Amino acid sequence: MNEMWGESTVKLRAENAARGQLFDEGNYAMFIHWGLYSQLGNKVDGKTYYGIGEWIMNPRMAGIPVEEYKNLAKTFNPKKFDAKAIAKLAKDAGMKYIIITSKHHEGFAMYHSKACDFNVVDATPWAKDPMHELAEACRAEGLGFGFYYSHNQDWTFPGGNRGPTTDEKGNPATFDDYFVKKCLPQVEEITSNYGPIEIVWFDTPGNMPKKYVQQLVDVVRKNQPNALVSGRAGHGLGDYQSLGDMEVPHKNVDGMWESVDTTNDSWAYAWYDEYWKTPKEILRRLIACVGRGGTYMLNIGPRGDGSVPERAARSLEESGAWIRRYPQVVYAADASPWEHALPWGDVTVKGNRLYLSVFEWPAGGKLYLPGLKTKIASAKLLLGEKSSAVPYESAHGWTILGLPPVAPEKLVSVIEIELAGEPEVDPTFGVDPDIGTEILADFASVAGAELSQKRWMEKFGEWKSVHHVHDWTADAKATFEVSVLEPGDYVVSLTYAGEGRLVWGVDVVGGEHIQNQQNSSHNYQEFPIGWINFPEPGTYAVAVSFLEGDPALASLKSIHFAPAR
Ligand code: H79
Numbered sequence: 001m002n003e004m005w006g007e008s009t010v011k012l013r014a015e016n017a018a019r020g021q022l023f024d025e026g027n028y029a030m031f032i033h034w035g036l037y038s039q040l041g042n043k044v045d046g047k048t049y050y051g052i053g054e055w056i057m058n059p060r061m062a063g064i065p066v067e068e069y070k071n072l073a074k075t076f077n078p079k080k081f082d083a084k085a086i087a088k089l090a091k092d093a094g095m096k097y098i099i100i101t102s103k104h105h106e107g108f109a110m111y112h113s114k115a116c117d118f119n120v121v122d123a124t125p126w127a128k129d130p131m132h133e134l135a136e137a138c139r140a141e142g143l144g145f146g147f148y149y150s151h152n153q154d155w156t157f158p159g160g161n162r163g164p165t166t167d168e169k170g171n172p173a174t175f176d177d178y179f180v181k182k183c184l185p186q187v188e189e190i191t192s193n194y195g196p197i198e199i200v201w202f203d204t205p206g207n208m209p210k211k212y213v214q215q216l217v218d219v220v221r222k223n224q225p226n227a228l229v230s231g232r233a234g235h236g237l238g239d240y241q242s243l244g245d246m247e248v249p250h251k252n253v254d255g256m257w258e259s260v261d262t263t264n265d266s267w268a269y270a271w272y273d274e275y276w277k278t279p280k281e282i283l284r285r286l287i288a289c290v291g292r293g294g295t296y297m298l299n300i301g302p303r304g305d306g307s308v309p310e311r312a313a314r315s316l317e318e319s320g321a322w323i324r325r326y327p328q329v330v331y332a333a334d335a336s337p338w339e340h341a342l343p344w345g346d347v348t349v350k351g352n353r354l355y356l357s358v359f360e361w362p363a364g365g366k367l368y369l370p371g372l373k374t375k376i377a378s379a380k381l382l383l384g385e386k387s388s389a390v391p392y393e394s395a396h397g398w399t400i401l402g403l404p405p406v407a408p409e410k411l412v413s414v415i416e417i418e419l420a421g422e423p424e425v426d427p428t429f430g431v432d433p434d435i436g437t438e439i440l441a442d443f444a445s446v447a448g449a450e451l452s453q454k455r456w457m458e459k460f461g462e463w464k465s466v467h468h469v470h471d472w473t474a475d476a477k478a479t480f481e482v483s484v485l486e487p488g489d490y491v492v493s494l495t496y497a498g499e500g501r502l503v504w505g506v507d508v509v510g511g512e513h514i515q516n517q518q519n520s521s522h523n524y525q526e527f528p529i530g531w532i533n534f535p536e537p538g539t540y541a542v543a544v545s546f547l548e549g550d551p552a553l554a555s556l557k558s559i560h561f562a563p564a565r
Contacts, residue, residue, distance in 0.1 A: 019225075019226050019227070019228055019239070020228045020239060020240070020256065022096045022097050022144045022198055023097075023198070023199065023228055023240070023256070023258070023295055024256065024295075025331060025332040026095075026096025026097065026144075026295070026331065027096075027286075027289070027290050027294075027295050027296065027330055027331060027332075027333065028093075028094055028095050028096060028286055028295070028296050028297075028298070028323075028330060028331075029095050029096055029097045029098065029099060029144075029258075029295065029296070029297040029298070030089075030090040030093065030095040030097070030098045030099070030297070030298065030299075030300065031098075031099050031100075031148070031260055031262070031267075031297045031298060031299035031300075032086070032098060032099070032100040032101065032299065032300055032301075032302065033053075033054055033101050033104070033148075033262075033267040033268040033269075033299055033300075033301045034100065034101060034110060034268070034269075034301065034302045034306075035054065035101055035104050035106065035108050035110055035268065036069070036072040036073060036076055036106065036108045036304075037053055037054045037056050037057070037072075037104070037106065037268050038053070038268055038269045038301065038302060038303060038304040039072055039075065039076060039304030040053070040056050040062075040072070040304070041053065041269050041270055041271035041303065041304065042056060042266070042269075042270040042271060042272065042273075043271055044056065044062040044064065045062075047062070048271070048272055049061045049062050049460070050270075050272070050459045050460065051266065051457075051459045051460025051461045051462060052266050052267050052268065052459075052460060052461030052462060053266045053267065053268030053269055053270045053301065054101075054104050054105065054106070054267055054268040055105070055460065055461050056268075057069050057106050057155055058155075058460075060460060061460060066155070066156050066164060069106060069155075069156065070118060070123075070156060073108065073118065073120075073123035073124050074123075074124070074125065075125075076120070076123075076124040076125070076126055076304070077124065077125050077126045077305075078126060078130075078302075078304060078305050078306030079126075079305060079306065080303075080305045080306040080307040081130055081302070081305075081306025081307075082306065082307075083130060083133035083134040083136070083137040084133075084137045084140070085308070086098070086134065086137070086302075086308065087134065087137035087138050087140065087141045087143060088137075088141060089300075089308065089313055089316060089317070090138075090141070090143055090316075091141040091142070091143060092316070092317050092320045092321075093316035093317065093319065093320035093323075094319070094320040094323030094324065094327075094330065095143070095298070095320075096143060096144060096331075097138070097143050097144030097145060097146060097198045097199070098134065098138055098143060098144070098145055098146070099145075099146045099147065099148055099198075099199055099201050099297065100131070100134060100146075100147060100148060101147075101148045102131065102147040102148060102149050102186075102190045103148075103149055103150055103154075103186060104148070104150050104268075105150045105153040105154065105155055105162070105204070106154075106155045106156060107150075107154040107155055107156035107157050107160060107163070107182075108120070108123075108156070109186065110130065110131065111129050111130070111131040111132075111189070111190065111193075111194075112129040112193075113185075113186055113189055114185070114189065115181065115182055115185035115186050115189065116157065116181075116182050116186065118156060118157075130306075131147075131194055132193075132194065135194040135195055135197075139195065144197075144198035144199075145194065145195075145197055145198060146197045146198040146199035146200060146201060146227065147190045147194075147197065147199075147200055147201065148201040148203065149186070149187060149190060149200060149201065149202055149203075150202075150203055150204065151183055151187070151202045151203075151205070151208070151212075151213070151216055151233070152203075152204055152205050152206045152208040152234075153204055153206070154178055154182065154183070157178050157181075157182050158173030158177060158178065159173035159174050159175050159176070159177040159178030159179075160175070160178040160182070160183075161175065161206055161208070163178065175208075175212075179212050179215075183212075183216070184215060184216065184219065187200070187216050187219050187220070188219055188223070191219060191220055191223035191224045191227070192223050196224065196226065196227075197224055197227050198227060198228065199227055199228045199229070199230060200216075200220050200224070200227055200228075200229055200230065200233075201230040201232070202216065202229065202230050202232050202233040202234070202238070203230070203232045204232065205232060205233060205234025205235070206234075208234055210234075210235040210237075213233050213234045213235050213237050214235075214237060216233065217229050217233060217237045217238075228240060230242055231257075239256065240255070240256035240257055240258060241253075241255060241256065241257040241258075242257070242258055242259075242260060243257060243258070243259050243260075243294075244455065244463060244465065245260060245261075245461075245463050246259075246260070246261050246262065246462070246463050246464075247259055247463070247465055248261070248285050248288050248289055248292075248296075249288075249289075249292045249294070250292075250340060250341070250440055250442050250443075250467070251292065251339055251340055251442060251443075252291075252292045252293050252335045252336070252339040252340070253292055253293055253294060254293070256294075256295075257293070257294040257295070258289075258294055258295040258296070258297055259285075259289050259294060259295075259296055259297070260297045260298075260299065261285060261296065261297070261298050261299065262298065262299035262300075262301070263276055263277055263282075263298060263299060263300055263301075263309075263312040263315060263316070264276050264277070264301075264309075264312065265458075265459065265462050266301060266461075266462070267299050267301055268301045269301040269302060269303045269304065269309065270301070274311065276311045276312060276315055277315055278315060279314075279315050279318035279319040279322070279411055280319075280359070280411045280412065282298065282315055282316070282319040283319050283322060283323075283357070283359075283411060283412050284346075284359060284412075285298075286298070286319070286330065287329065287330070287345075287346050287348060287357050287412075288341060288346055290329075290330055290333050290334075290335075290348050291335060291336040291341065291346040291347060291348050292335060292336070292339075292340075293334065293335030298316075300312045300313075300316070318411075319411070322409070322411050322412065325384065326355075326357075326382065326412075326414050328350060328353075328355060328416075329348050329355045329357055329414055330348070332350065333348040333349060333350050333355065334348065334349045334350065335348075335349065336348060336349065337349065337354075337423045337424070337425035337427070338371070338425055338427050339427045340427070340429075340443065342369075342370075342430075342432075343360070343430075343432040343435050343436065343437045343438070344358050344359065344360045344361075344362060344367060344432070344435060345357045345358045345359040345360065345412070346359075349423060352374075352377075352418060352419045352420075352421060352422060352423065353416055353417065353418050353419070354416070354417040354419065354423060355414055355415075355416055356369070356414065356415040356416075356417065357412050357413075357414055358407070358412065358413045358414070358415065359412055360435055361403070361406070361407035361413065362403065362434045362435060363405075363434070364434045365402065365403055365404070365405055366400050366401065366402060366403065366434060367400070367401040367403050367415070368398055368399075368400055368401075368430065368432050368433055368434060368485060369398065369399040369400075369401065369430075370397065370398050370426075370428065370429070370430025370483050370485070371397060371398075371425050371426035371427060371428055371430065371483065372399050372423075372424075372425055373397075373424040373425060373426060374419045374420060374421050374422065374423055374424045374425075375419065375420040375421070376392060376399065376417055376418070376419060376420070377418045377419060377420045378417075378418045379391075379392050379401060379415060379416070379417045379418070380415065380416050381403065381404070381408065381413065381414075381415050382413075382414045382415070382416055383408045383409070383413075386408075387416075390402060390403065390415060395485065395537075396485055396537040396538070397426065397483065398430065398483075398485045401415065426483075428481050428482065428483045428539060429443065429480065429481070429482050429483065430482070430483045430484075430485065431482050431483070431484050431485070431490065431534070431561045432561075433485050433486035433563055434563070435562075436560055436561065436562040437482075437560065437561045437562075438495075438558050438559070438560045439480050439482070439558060439559050439560075439561075440467060440557065440558045441466075441467050441468050441469045441478060441556055441557055441558055442467040443480065444469060444478040444479060444480050444544075445478075445479045445481075446469055446476070446477070446478045446479075447475075447476065447477050447479075448472070448473045448474070448475050448476030448477060449469050449470065449471055449472045449473060449476035449477075449478065449546070450469065450470050450471045451467065451468070451469050451478070452467070452468070452470070453465055453466070453467050453468075454466055454467075454468055454470075454555075466524065466555075466557050467557075468497075468555040468556060468557050469544075469555070469556040470554065470555045470556075471551065471552070472545075472546035472551040472554055473551070475545075476545060476546060477543040477544065477545050478543070478544045478545075478556060479509070479541050479542065479543045479544075480541070480542045480543075480544070480559055481539065481540070481541055481542075482539070482540055482541075482542055482561070483538070483539050483540075484534040484536075484537055484538060484539075484540060485537055486537070486563070487533075487534050487535055487536045487537060488533065488534065488563070488564070489531045489532070489533050489563075489564040490531065490532060490533075490534065490561045490562060490563060490564055491528060491530075491531055491560075491561070491562045491563075491564050492506050492514070492528075492529050492530060492531070492532050492542075492559065492560065492561060493526050493527055493528040493529055493559075493560045493562075494506075494526070494527055494529055494544065494556060494558070494559055494560070495524050495525065495526045495527075495556075495557040495558045495559075495560070496520065496524065496525075496527065496554065496555055496556045496557060497520065497521060497522055497523060497524045497525070497553070497554075497555045497557070498520035498521075498522075498549060498550065498553045498554040498555060499520060499522070499549075499550050499553045500519075500520060500549060500550060501517050501518070501519055501520070501548075501549060502517065502518060502519075502520050502546070502548065502549035502550075502554055503515060503516070503517045503546075503547040503548035503549060504516065504518070504529055504544060504545070504546060504547060505544070505545040505546075505547050506529050506530070506532060506542060506543070506544055506545075506559075507542065507543045507545070508532055508533070508534065508540055508541075508542055509540065509541040509542070509543055511532075511533070511534075511535070511540070512532050512533055514529060514530040514531070514532055515529070515547055516528075516529045516530055517548070520549075520554075524555075524557045526560060531564050542559065544556060544559060
């Protein structure tokens with residue numbers, strides 16, 4: 001994975017105190033993938049290719065030869081490109097800056113480059129530089145602006161990684177040729193010609209030697225002393241960590257980091273890709289990133305004619321309207337002291353205030369908050385002028401908030417809890433007495449088996465990941481610590497993948513043992529195991545063991561508890 005996304009280095013906020021204000025406090029940005037590939041929208045010669053559209057040239061997608069790909073410039077004429085409308089969309093969405101592809105892996109510069117004429121001004125009938133307009137439109141909206149730049153891969157310039165290995169005359173070309181003739185001068189250009197920029201977003205460092213990365217970073221520092229360099233520059237020379245593509249972490253992550261994600265499944269426009277994130281899903285992912293301590297950058301892929309897919313815009317506008325009502329939940333907000341999401345939603349923090357974003361409104365009229373140790377000064381359900389006090393009580397280390405039967409907001413309702421001091425929390429998972437509680441394998445202590453992250457591509461370039469417990473040995477256990485408020489029976493189920501019939505055991509340590517045989521699937525599916533009993537309120541260890549079946553393929557993703565009623 002390092003080859004693609006660079007190493008995971010923890011960068012502390014303090015190192016960057018003078019820079020990265022928008023990154024650190026804005027917490028939400030727009031990413032844009034737009035280039036010649038957008039014209040194709042994943043269809044070549046009548047055939048549709050599924051996956052990330054900017055990779056269409058790749059042999060594992062359409063496999064377009066270099067000269068043929070270059071011809072796409074002759075038809076690039078994005079008359080519907082409207083820089084002001086895009087900046088306004090980002091603003092309305094609640095985003096604080098825009099990062100756009102100045103050059104992706106295929107090597108086409110979407111700005112006027114003197115270093116290489118394979119660019120949007122010199123090679124297209126449109127002959128305009130959209131980046132001047134966009135940079136200006138961002139400034140007019142009070143947004144930051146910055147560039148994505150593929151520094152290592154260049155598929156059309158001789159010597160670029162995965163690019164031609166000889167030049168026009170047939171002489172061998174080296175990475176150094178590409179670096180000196182194109183990469184370094186282009187990074188000079190993007191950091192010199194568009195005013196102050198927020199970030200230079202390098203991607204996929206691969207095995208690029210450190211001396212090259214250092215030179216690029218030096219150029220950014222010289223021309224843009226206030227800009228951040230993305231972690232994917234490589235060799236730990238970036239300012240912050242970028243997680244894997246499309247990855248929203250489950251546990252709090254230290255230091256300065258971001259998740260990059262996209263409104264549908266592809267980064268670049270793909271004609272068939274109508275699987276949009278709903279406004280609620282966007283808020284869920286944004287608030288999860290802020291709640292884990294990071295920043296969320298969400299992508300749109302404009303079409304080849306420059307227009308923005310209407311459904312992407314709709315989801316962004318609707319989630320943005322919510323953010324305008326609850327800015328305190330997102331901006332300059334910090335990570336949740338629970339360090340993970342809660343069954344009904346998530347928590348962000350500002351000083352001594354907790355913001356509870358409730359995604360699943362509890363039907364029983366009570367919201368259960370486990371492990372809060374600091375005394376509450378006040379609690380209210382936010383609704384502009386109509387905010388109302390929320391009654392609360394505590395029992396066995398839990399806080400129980402009384403709520404109206406119907407959620408005041410369609411998407412996400414927010415409860416503000418003002419604390420008497422700094423938030424202090426026992427982050428142990430609570431088994432919610434009202435709604436189902438899922439605990440991911442990430443949070444298990446594992447003995448006799450392996451806990452690791454597995455990634456795979458659902459479609460070409462579209463990454464999914466899971467933390468799973470695998471390679472089970474005879475006495476292996478994955479143990480989950482839980483806190484129980486309401487004693488009684490709970491239905492336990494496990495989400496796993498595997499082959500054939502599998503037997504799993506679940507033990508309340510010092511208490512009941514159940515086991516059951518269920519089928520499996522190569523996809524992760526939830527299978528019921530049975531009821532177990534928690535005899536009284538308190539903390540329990542619940543151990544999962546793998547009893548029969550093929551241990552090589554058995555992969556546990558999570559355990560679920562639901563009140564048996
Ligand atoms: O710009 C977007 C992607 O195009 C870019 N990063 C985001 C922000 C990106 N470039 N590479 N990757 C993401 C990782 C892709 C890896 C794969 Fe492959 C490409 C998997 C299959 C094709 C490289 C070639 C690794 C295996 C074969």
